[in-house]
Amino acid sequence: MRDKIVYGLGIAAAAVLAWNTYAIAGLPDEVNQGAVFKIIFFHVPMWAAAGVAVSVALIASALFLITRNFAFDAAAVASTEVGVCFLTAGLATGSIWGRQIWGIWWTWDARLTSALLCWILYAGYLMLRRAVEEPTQRATFAAIFNIFAFLDVPIVFFSIKWWRTQHPQPVFWGNGSFPKDWTQHFLYNMAAMVALGVVMTVVRLRQEEVQREIDAVRRTVHAF
């Protein structure tokens, strides 16, 4: 039953994304930036999905440390992996936009620098998991690192903002200047992207559960 709901949600999210992409392609180009502006319909929802994913990972990590229930560890790793995917996609789409509008792939602006740092922190989390053999220790250490990493994100953002204030800031377009029907498409994409993240997390969660079952069976076999 759970699988049917999850795959149903996945298909629905993919359908909304596909239909929305077609609809967005039909919208007129933005006056100043042209067609590349439309990347905002994907770029911002990707960051929103990444934000949701790492927040879920933080809550799951804290709950693991409190309850020692491995389901929370699985939730933490699943949502962090999905979060890193969205972070990567967000960085990539941002770079494509930057190349078109700024003429450069990358600039050491406050947002970009903190985004890259988030990516490095969560990639470090996944690397740490690879480096610890023992499952209980792996889950504990990963949860602790996740808490440290999440604590760092706001400090990083504000410190880099201070650090870069004397430099010219690139202008980000708020959603406030969006026409009404554009906002609608934007929100559809937002919902679809988050739904896609949920589906991927749940699928990854299932893998973790199966992995743990296999490990348990293997231990039982070795015990005899």
Next chain:
Amino acid sequence: MKSAERAPAPKGAAAFQILTIALKDLRSELRTKEAINASLAFALVILLMFSFAFDPEADTTREISGGLLWIVFAFAGTLILNRSFAREVPNDCLDGLIAAPVPGWVLFLGKAVANFALVMAVELVALPIFGIFYNVRWAQQFGELLGVLALATWGMTVIGTIFSALTVNIRLREVMLPMLTYPILVPALIGAMRLTAVLVMGKPIGGDDAAWLRLLVGFDAIYTAASLVLVETVLVG
């Protein structure tokens, strides 16, 4: 072991225990000098490498000196922090320490204090060497510079010590420690680089730069608190 004689700890015992652990670490380090020698030699090598990276005679050296110094300190400090718990692995010393009748946070603070002293010592040796090689008159604001060094080094030590405990038994320990600590240290390092550059140029901290001082204090407070809460989990599981 006369464990039967141990009475409930009197007041002030925690400070005494922290000091005991810190002195134990310092004593064992000063007898072998393995971490501190490696760290100092490494700092020297990086200082040498920098002279090829840019013109050491140029005036711009002073402006980027804060960044250079903290890269040296962060690299050299990692060598000391890496050894902090790794030193306890042979002969199962770590199990002995964990089994000792002291709380985890006392053990952590003892180790952190010892590491702080060692990293500060390396920094205070590397600083005049940097001044001589790069022709920088770094001591004009010595008191304030010492304060900034202490604040940023404490942040580095706290993060380094807790992650040293975390990485001690995992694969690729030497790589994982800087991989995990540097990204977390970024806010503190930016602040330290900024303030150090200002002070090395002979200017006092003022105006906007005071915000960086507050950032350093906040960073130290947040991560010291988080480490004290989580260290028991790291050590015992």
